[in-house]
Amino acid sequence: MTLIFAHRGSAGTHPENTMDAFMEAERVGADGIELDVQLTKDGEIVVIHDETVDRTTNGKGYIKDYHLRDLRKLHANxxxxxxxxxxxRIPTLNEVFDWMKDNSLICNIELKNSIMDYQGLEEKVIQLISKYDYSNRVVISSFNHYSIVACRRLDPSIEIAPLYSTGLYMPWVYAKSLGAKAIHPNQKVASDEIISESMKNGIAVRPYTVNKENQLNRLFNIGCSAIVTDYPEKAINMRADL
Structure with a gap:
């Protein structure tokens, strides 16, 4: 069965990367959530996609320039x-992990360190996963493939997956070279052949961001490992109908 991950929570219907969005994903029966993490000026792990707060909040400026106490004053929706x-409010990863104690959702953590060099982000995330004993419930992904390899070296028990948005030759071979058990491609570069060959070679495929009905149908019909979508409720209903 194709698993359904709620992209930034149920981002199509609820404010992205907020507790409301994550709780909605749980309510509709998603298999997992996807979220993005960055570091504040005082080294706290916060859940937000952009490097700045400008697009999603009533604030201005870079995450790296905010202390957590000031970031939490912003209106995240x-x-x-x-x-x-x-x-x-902008949640902390700690807050999300606390909430996860009462459910069985998988959590795909995207490290947002392709543009900003957040020193210690990998170590802090790994330490928090260990604290909560979530190594079997977490997947760490990033467009920064050096970063996910660093995570694997810190804790080989935690699954890693490279994110990518352009064509990659034999991505299952590349994934294995990183020590990854999955790939997270943009759905536009995840052809049926790439998906089936990757899965045949033991590499799970979780394309993003799959919102249109024809895209969902294609991936469900070929038995793709998982999909990442802004509309988990719609995807769940479509999966049930097949």
Whole structure:
């Protein structure tokens, strides 16, 4: 069965990377959530996609220049198109992990360190996973492939997966060279052949961001390992109908 990961939580219907979005993913029956992590000025792991707070909050500036106490004052769903949600704060990874104690969701953590060089991000994330004993519930991904290899070296028990958005020759071979058990390609570069060959070679495939019905149908029909979508409820209903 193709697993369904909620991209930044249920980002199509709820403010991305907020606890509301993650709780909605759990409510609709998603198999997992995907989220993004960065470091504050005082070294705290926070869950937000962009390197700045400008797009999603009522603040301005880089995450790296904020202390956690000031970041938490911002309105994390300020720019979301629907205004009926309670004011949401930018969550910490610790907060998400606390909430995960009461469910069985898989958590795909994307390290947002391709643009910003967050010193110690890998170590801090690995330490928190160890603290909560979530090594069997977490996948670490990044466009920075050096970073995920560093994570594997820190703790080989945690699954890693390279993110990529352009064509990659024989990606299952590349994944194995990193010590990865999965690939996370943009769905546009994940052809049926690439998916089937990767899976035949023991490499799971979890394309992103799969929102359109024709895209979902294609991936469900070929038995893709998992998909990452902004609309997990729609995907779950479509999967059930097949």
């Amino acid at each position: 300020y720019t979301f198109k629907k205004k009926f949600f309670n004011k949401q």
